[in-house]
Amino acid sequence: MESLDEIFERYLSRSRIFKNREKLLPDYVPRELPHRDEQIIKLAKILAPALAGSRPSNVFIYGLTGTGKTAVTKYVLRRLSEKGQDKVLFAYVNCRQNNTSYRVMAELARSLGARVPFTGLATSEVFKRFVRALEKRGRIMVAVLDEIDHLVKRSGDDVLYFLTRINEQLSRSRLSLIGITNDLKFTEFLDARVKSSLGEEELVFPPYTARELEDILRQRAEEAFHEGVLAPEVIPTCAAIAAKQNGDCRLALDLLLKAADIAEREGASRVEAEHVRQAQREIEKNVTVDVIRSMPLHVKLVLVAIYLLEREGAKNLTTGLIYNKYLEITRMLGMDPVTQRRVSDIINELDMAGIVNARVVSLGRYGRTKIIKISASLKSIEEGLQEDLFMLGVTELVTR
DNA sequence: AATCCACAGGAAGTGCTGGGCG
DNA sequence: CGCCCAGCACTTCCTGTGGATT
Known part of the structure; x- marks a missing residue:
């Protein structure tokens, strides 16, 4: 067991591994975005008219998670606002x-x-209030609606309908929309008018290949790490794992970050491929554990029911079977x-959460x-459930 | 070909919390 | 103060249905 002194000391004496850890965090937008030139230029061309005071077309951006949609958008907007001073207003909303x-x-x-x-x-x-505030400013506004599919699935497209027609109510100002989604089929749920209005321009982000991910990681690694602290297999391993997950760059960066964190925690002087594999396990586990912890009580109880049935070796779990087990647990x-209607929905929620x-x-x-x-x-299910079962005094359900 | 199971899942509503506004 | 709002977890009531069995 290392002493507290030793733990704090390591941070005081500056990291042996990280030069600048922040450069690996998910919201950092680097100065360059490799392999996205095409999208950057296209988006810039679409938005540039804002500098001349005319409303840019609305844009619809598609692409799987971690393909750089958000990064490219933020990057282009940042560059645009540097040029345009305060000519153009920006807003970014994660839906x-x-x-x-x-x-x-x-x-x-x-x-x-x-207010x-x-x-x-x-x-x-x-x-x-939004209309009034926008009109008062007398500017062009570009609003980014990231992960817009979540909004539409939950609340319908009323807001979008309103936003796409808002210019009719404005005389001194104009609004452009950038909708970002990783659900490629999601436009099917949209009102035809919203769909055509929002899709004035479309931009597609293909998944990164393993090679492209390597380039990105190398560039970030250079900013984030001291020289020579990465074993040669580290970056290819991160890239390969992430490439299998639809070329998800966010995952690749997260793997690299976690691997380095683990190495540092261990006091190792280099990040090895083994650290990456540990990081992969940790990420997978953390996601589910956190999701489970934050779920409402009855969702957890339904999960307990499923868990117990599975452990009893029951095959082909059906809604009815689970409901009966759940009833047994609540009775206990x-x-x-x-x-049962609610439990049916809960099962769908658990499915959506990937549990x-x-x-x-x-x-x-x-x-x-x-x-x-x-x-x-x-x-990870056991771990996610543990606290609540402890509170209920039935820990033995999940630990044997 | 008709039947019928075991649910799926839509629609509308309730009760509660945490907050407006005048 | 009284009334209104949104959001959430949940209920009540309901119609719909794929396909093995009759």
Whole structure:
């Protein structure tokens, strides 16, 4: 066991591995974005008219996670605002975090300095405040709606309808929209008018190949690490793992960061390929554990039911089977159960979160149901559930 | 070809929290 | 103060359905 002194000392005496750790964090936008020249130029051409005072076309950006959509957008906007001084207004809203009409509008209005409480107002009131604030500024505004599919799936396209037509209500100002999504089929859910308006221009981001990921990592590594601290296989390993995950650059960078963190924690002088593999396991586990921890109680109880059934060796878990087990658990705890309808939704939520795998099948005479399988590791499920079960005094359910 | 199971999953509504606004 | 708002977890009521079995 190392002493506290030793732990703090390592940070005081500056890292042996990191030169600048921040350059690997997900929200850092580097000075150059390798292999995205085409997209950068196209986006810049679309947005450039803003500098001349005319409204740029709306843009729709597609691409899987970690293909550089957000980075390219932020990069181009940053360069544009450097050139345009305060001619152009910008707003960036992440619709995964702000996944309701109200919250998106509140973010946009706030970016213009309007005062909007985080709850309490009618959405139409927030619309009004946004319009008023924008009109007062008398500028062109470019609003980025990142992960816009989350918004539409939850709250419909009313906000988008409003935003795409907002220019009719403005005389001194203009609004352009950039919609970013990683769901390629998502436009199907859109109102035709919204779809055509938002899709005035389209931009596609293909996944990075392993080679391209290596280039990116090398460039970042140069900024982030001291020379010679990476074993030669480290970058190719990160790139290869991430390339398998749809060429997800965010994952590649995260792997590199975590691997280096692990190496540093160990007091190693170099990052080795083994650290990358450890990092991979840690990332996978952390994601599920965090997701489970933050879930409402009954979602956890349903997960306990699934977990127990799976451990009992039950095959072909169906909704009904799980519901019965869940009822048993709530009875044991003396709690009121939720309805089967709700449990059906909970199973879908668990599926969306990647913790279980649920698919609807028809068993003919034996009805139509969902077949559920656990897809996360049992260990991380145990870890995610532990605290709550401890509070309920039933830890023994999950630990043997 | 008709039947019928075991649910899926849509629509609308409730009760609660945490906040407006005048 | 009273009334209104959004969001969330959840309920109630409901119609729909793929395909093995009759």
